[in-house]
Amino acid sequence: MKKENKYSVILGNLGNTCDRFLSSGYKDIAPKKELITQAAAIPGVQGIELVGTWDITEENADEVKNMLNGHGLSCVSIIPDLFGQQRWGKGSLSAKDRETRMLALEETRRAARIAQQVSCPLVNLWLGQDGYDYPLTADLRGQRAYLMENIRSVAAEFPDLRFALEYKPKEPRIFSFHARAADTLLMATETGLDNVGVCIDVGHSLMAGENVAESVVILQHYGEKLFHMHFNDNYRSWDDDMIVGSVHMTEYFELLYWLNEMGYDGWYSMDQYPYREDAAAAVGESVAFLRSVESLLTDKRMQSMRELIALGDATRSTRWMRELLLPPVVD
Amino acid sequence: MKKENKYSVILGNLGNTCDRFLSSGYKDIAPKKELITQAAAIPGVQGIELVGTWDITEENADEVKNMLNGHGLSCVSIIPDLFGQQRWGKGSLSAKDRETRMLALEETRRAARIAQQVSCPLVNLWLGQDGYDYPLTADLRGQRAYLMENIRSVAAEFPDLRFALEYKPKEPRIFSFHARAADTLLMATETGLDNVGVCIDVGHSLMAGENVAESVVILQHYGEKLFHMHFNDNYRSWDDDMIVGSVHMTEYFELLYWLNEMGYDGWYSMDQYPYREDAAAAVGESVAFLRSVESLLTDKRMQSMRELIALGDATRSTRWMRELLLPPVVD
Amino acid sequence: MKKENKYSVILGNLGNTCDRFLSSGYKDIAPKKELITQAAAIPGVQGIELVGTWDITEENADEVKNMLNGHGLSCVSIIPDLFGQQRWGKGSLSAKDRETRMLALEETRRAARIAQQVSCPLVNLWLGQDGYDYPLTADLRGQRAYLMENIRSVAAEFPDLRFALEYKPKEPRIFSFHARAADTLLMATETGLDNVGVCIDVGHSLMAGENVAESVVILQHYGEKLFHMHFNDNYRSWDDDMIVGSVHMTEYFELLYWLNEMGYDGWYSMDQYPYREDAAAAVGESVAFLRSVESLLTDKRMQSMRELIALGDATRSTRWMRELLLPPVVD
Amino acid sequence: MKKENKYSVILGNLGNTCDRFLSSGYKDIAPKKELITQAAAIPGVQGIELVGTWDITEENADEVKNMLNGHGLSCVSIIPDLFGQQRWGKGSLSAKDRETRMLALEETRRAARIAQQVSCPLVNLWLGQDGYDYPLTADLRGQRAYLMENIRSVAAEFPDLRFALEYKPKEPRIFSFHARAADTLLMATETGLDNVGVCIDVGHSLMAGENVAESVVILQHYGEKLFHMHFNDNYRSWDDDMIVGSVHMTEYFELLYWLNEMGYDGWYSMDQYPYREDAAAAVGESVAFLRSVESLLTDKRMQSMRELIALGDATRSTRWMRELLLPPVVD
Structure with a gap:
């Protein structure tokens, strides 16, 4: 029988x-x-992801760990802030x-040390600023090489941690270097390190035109490289x-x-951006x-599928989906 | 209490x-x-749309009418073939x-006469070839004027029929003149004729980036111009x-x-293109x-909405949608 | 012979x-x-658009007017800030x-009064927050009615000013009420006022899947309603x-x-968002x-086209475009 | 100094x-x-791609080869027809x-034998029907495995030929298994064979949201796997x-x-679909x-870039691009 999913935010x-x-x-x-109290109160949530420097620093890491422990929450990932500063x-x-x-290397190392401090097994690298905007401005070969080498450096330094590369086709850059599942996997694999893999954000994948399920299959097939999952929804053209x-x-x-x-x-982790909504309610609805x-x-329905x-x-x-969700029509 | 919807194909x-x-x-x-026998056998289907010259001609119109009558089917619209010939x-x-x-005018008149012959109240004009492909090839002013004038001509000649303009942003042309709900409404209104309106094809509207419901509101608000509805589904980027x-x-x-x-x-009319599916089953599933x-x-749920x-x-x-469709989670 | 275009920013x-x-x-x-000094220094720029409250208020309007005059610049439009506050x-x-x-009505009136103070003939209404995000949350009929009525109210109060409605399919809302050229034109026309028209932002139009040139033709054909033009560029899927x-x-x-x-x-007005660029240089390049x-x-090439x-x-x-831009190939 | 490009169709x-x-x-x-005579007459064209069974069969291969030779044309690739039959x-x-x-395996082998017969070094595999349309219908793991194994089988049998996998996100299937550059590269590499690589069709790449140049860099960086190039243009949302x-x-x-x-x-090979154009003229314009x-x-401009x-x-x-293509503005 299959295990229960673990939910985080x-x-x-x-x-x-x-x-x-x-x-x-x-x-x-x-x-x-x-x-944190609000997050802990969402039914089903057992873990938290924290952004390095925003939410957690080397200085307050012990304090934050105690707070999480107090609520029975695990720290699921540390996300270094490599996107939110000038x-x-x-x-x-x-x-x-x-x-x-x-x-940037130093910032990543800092996030890795914080992860160790709070017994968090994963660093999630969303490299939103690593890409380009205009034709004839990106060194597509050289900059991609920097990126791979730097990821390899830091991952090699922290072999007890896993590093998940989260891809997204665009925003904030018009073109991201980690844009889609397969190209990101190629770079993860290129490091030659077992502890470098990929994070799928469902919305990023939809926006990339992928069938998210197929990206799961590809990442797992080529070396069990699906390290993490972020959930949200959108209309397929943008990261809503x-x-x-x-x-x-x-x-x-x-x-x-x-x-x-x-x-x-x-983990099944919620990654939303509830612009105008009560955030805890909106995240709670996703988990529900x-x-x-x-x-x-169920095992039986898995077999049917x-x-x-x-x-x-x-x-x-x-028809199977309709009959599962909607009432039958009686003539 | 609201009326029952009428389904056709x-x-x-x-x-x-x-x-x-x-x-x-x-x-x-x-x-x-x-x-026709297959269509009549689909539970819930009460009407049929026919393509002029493909499905019905002035010569066989009486015969077709009898066949429909024999199955208790109405003819819902005649669609002149203004797209499928060299x-x-x-x-x-x-x-x-x-x-x-x-x-083309003559072909449209012919479709209108067929509609009269089989007591069909609507001519559905999907003008798939009326548009353009490359920059600097379309006379955006002159050709749009031809289009409006010709629609006005034929609609004025058949005041007992209604003419629905079905829009679609592209395919087969890269840009269609009738591309979206509002621009098509502008042309329908420009004719000055009460019997010219618009047909929404749900997939065309999704492909155009519209919220289909808002297109319904716009068309009805500006003169009750929603004359017809085609149903199907897609992934929002193409008319799948x-x-x-x-x-x-x-x-x-x-x-x-x-x-x-x-x-x-x-009518709620099915307009699919079941490339590889058993067609009657696929259409039947849509109606179901x-x-x-x-x-x-129900009235009660309409009030909740x-x-x-x-x-x-x-x-x-x-949450309301989730609770309507999915089972509650029990902790 | 055709007039020279007027450029602004x-x-x-x-x-x-x-x-x-x-x-x-x-x-x-x-x-x-x-x-303002930087803007005035861009070769070819003769006019400026100002955002109400950000750039100009009723209090400093005379001062700003003097500054513009000192640089020989016209005030091309006032854009009320109806999008940037909580x-x-x-x-x-x-x-x-x-x-x-x-x-919001009062804010719009204030912008109109500022326009009068600085002898600016146009109020540009980009109503970025007027739309919706989720299914079953927008009153598509009622809220669109509020929108039209409020635009009509303020435009009727300032008959000496023109009001341009700037459309955009999404961002910041997932669906905007003023989404595309033709639906925005419908609402402009519905006011029944000659001084309400539409502003095309080229990037918004590309993002909407429009051929921008056709939107120009539509807006001008139906009542000379193209009141203003914003220029920028993008990759067609987002307002880059x-x-x-x-x-x-x-x-x-x-x-x-x-x-x-x-x-x-x-006016031909530049509306860019140079995230990481030297702004004056980037805008100057657009004008160039x-x-x-x-x-x-030239008249001759217009005739060729x-x-x-x-x-x-x-x-x-x-081929005509290629021969205009690229050198011939010599075998 | 760089070599001259080779053009084909x-x-x-x-x-x-x-x-x-x-x-x-x-x-x-x-x-x-x-x-073939028309193709040979297009200035600059030195090679031809042929679709197996449509254009060339084992029976007429010698005859076709002679025709090509007569025009001084090379056979650039054979494309097995694995998409155009029921x-x-x-x-x-x-x-x-x-x-x-x-x-399908047998058809691919036949194309490979034809390639050998006409001294063509490349088989181009565009597997347009290999994909899926609806949720819950594709065996994403099993069918991808079949695909890889069958490609490996045939490529292993013909080690003197190169096999290029041409990707495309959709059409005719709503989702293709070979959808993007990187996922296709993963499968090419998975075969473990040096003679399996990838073909970029520029339009397919644009449609996938890729920066085509970056796909070139990725394919060449990971094993010099860019085997072939197809050229055409589109509006980024579809394979126009x-x-x-x-x-x-x-x-x-x-x-x-x-x-x-x-x-x-x-080769730089033209792959257009000139629905309504004089085909030889349209292809010739692309080559020009x-x-x-x-x-x-030139070497100098390469250095500037x-x-x-x-x-x-x-x-x-x-600015560099503008100054290359457009005349300067004189104030």
Whole structure:
């Protein structure tokens, strides 16, 4: 029988939200400590992801660890802030400027040390500023090489930690170096290190035009490289970072099916950006959605899905979903 | 209490399918007469749309009418073939070539006469070849004027019929003149005729980036111009013409809600392109999906939706949908 | 002979840039007064657009006017800030909350009075927060009615000013009420006022899947409603707000051709968001690109383009552009 | 000094065109033999790609070879028809049906033997039917495994030939197994064979949201796996298969720059689908565009581009392109 999924949330989801037009923020927000309490109160949540320097530093790491422990929460990942400061504006680990790359390496090491301090097994590298915008401005060969080498350096220094590369096709750069599942996997593999893998953010994958379930299969097939999962929803053209299940339905069934089939045993972590919503409620709704889908994926239904997939009849597969979700029509 | 929806299907949905790579067709298909029998056998289907010259001609119109009558089916619309012959390759009612425009006008009149013969109240104009492909090739002013004038001409000649303009952003032309709901409405209104309106094809609207429900509101608000509805599903970037409900779920609830609210009383017609599927089964599944959604939209739930919309709380609206479709999670 | 185009820039283009990940900003920026000097120094720039409350208030309007006069600059438009403050987070002129709508009306009136003070003939309404995000949260009928009525109210109060509605399909809301050219035109026309029209932002139009030139034709054909033009460039899937001509080339030729043909005599205003670039240089490059295209559109070439468009031969039109821009190949 | 590029064309580009709405075809077409004469007459064209069974069979291979020789043309690739017959409707080398897979293997072998017969070094595998359409219908693990194994089988049997896998995100399937550069590279590499690589079709890459130049860099960096290049143009959302340079300009400069930098020495082959155009003229225009760009990429300009890329200043790069293509503005 399959194991229960583990649910977590990125703490920053509960914080303030802003955009380039309303940079001062859409909401008034509680102090960071209360955010942890709020996260812990979401039914089903057992873990937290923290952004290095925003949420946690080497100085307050012990304190934060105690707070998490007090709520029975695990620290699921540390996300170094390599995207939110002016000095990363033209890249971090892939920057053309040597000093910037050195600073970025140091920031990554700091996040890794924090992870060790709080017994967190994973560093999640979302390298949002590492990419480019205009034609004829990126050194596509040289900068990609910097990126790989720097990831390899830091991952080699911390062999007890896992490093997950989170891809996203664009935003904030118009083109990201870690853009899609397969190209990110190529770089993870190029490091030659077992502790470098990939994080799928469902919304990023949808935005990239991927079938998320197929990205799961690819990452697991080529070396069990799916290290982490971020969940949210969108309309497929942009990273809208919405409540899970607010737009898509059937895709989540297919996704959770394949996560099971491919032996993913990591966290199911919420990564939303609730611009105008009560954040805890919005994140809680996502967890509730995923737990409900999980509850439907009994061994028996998993077997039914296996058979539908073997058959490959679009009408039958669609009907199966309809009969699962909607009432029958009586003539 | 709200009326029951009326479901219909375009007969050609049950016919052969092909594409530019496999032009000889994906399937072997029954004779046209059997297709009507197949359509009539789909639970809930009460009407049929026919393509002029493919499915019906002035010569066989009486025969076809008798066949439909024999199955208790209404003829819902006649769709003139202004897209499937070499002579329309560079446009029909908007072609730069005067003779082509005259031929297209005559073809439209013929479809209108057939509609009268079989007591069909609607001519559906999908002008797939009327548009352009390359920069600096379209006379954006002159050809749009031809298009409007020709539609006005024929609609004025048949004041007892309604003419629905079906929009689609691209395919087969890279840019269509009737591309989106609002621009098509502008042209319909420009004719100055009450019997010219718009047809929404759900997939075309999704492909155009519209919220289909909002297009319904716009068309009804500006003169009750929503004359007809085609249903199918897709992944939002292309007219995949899939089974209704195979990809989207919540959007159909919002769409059917607004169709009710805005007083749409036309047909709910299936317009799919089941490349590799058993066509009758695929169309039947679409009708079953829509009827099931319809059955859930009781007066009480319509009232709940009205309240959710007045409130505008994303989490509550999402939760309402989840609780309607998925089982609760028990901790 | 055709008139010379007039070029302007939105002052804020020269200010700081940020996004939701780097809210503190990508750059260090000069004081506002210097920005005007910078703008005036861009070759070809004769006008400025100002955002109400950010750049100009009723209190400092005379001072700003003097500064502009000192540089020989016109004030081209006032853009009320109905998007950048927390109170507009759930909408401004279309907000469900009555008091918010009243505040938004008052803000718009204030911008109109400022326009009068500085002899600026146009108020540009970009209503970025007026839209919605999730299914079943927007009152598509009621909120659109608020929007139209409030625009009508304020435009009726200031008959000596023109009001341009600037559309954009998404961002910051996932769906905007003013989303595309034609739906925005419908609402402008619905006011029944001659002084309400539409502003095309080239990037917004590309992002909406429009052929920008066709949107020009539509807006001018239906009542000469193209009141204003914003220029920038992008990759068609998002409002990247790049330097004009950095991605597209031929489309700008077609666009400027049709602006001429359709008698547009308003400003060609730069609206970029140079996240990481020297702003004055980036804006200056856009103006230089457009002026160079303008210089190529001699009466003789306009006539050639007219002939190409009448012919509609894709190869010839493409060749004409190639021969204009690239050297011939010698075998 | 860099070598001259070699240009070729897929013979079928000159043949008839159709789509799902106009399956009988947009044009009347000359006999196949004349098409070769037409292709040979296009200035700059030195090679031809042929589709197995459509253009060439084991029976007529010698005859075709003589015809090509007579025109001084090389056979650049053989493309097995694994997409254009009803039996491939649900997949070829990845089909669930074992017999279909065996037939597909045999068809691929036949193409390989034809290649040997006509001294053609490359088999280009565009596996358009190998993918899926609906959620819960694809065996994402098993079918991908079939695909890899079958490619490996045939490539191992013909070690003197190279096999290029041509990717495309969708069409005719809604999701292709060979969808993007990096995932296709993963499978090519998985075969463990040096003679399996990847073909970039520029339009497919644009449609996938890739920066084509970056895909070149990735494929060459990871094992010199860029085996072949197909050229055409589109609007980034679909495989419009247009004349090269009709939409994009700067991207082709960046692409040709990186093809040089990364040591690509294969063919520059035209792969268009001129629905309504004179085919030879449309293909010829593409070759002329690319040759003109090539002529501009002198050693000196290559060096300038290298410097721009090292600098990474968006405004300077954009200005450089403008000054190369457009006249200066004189105040």
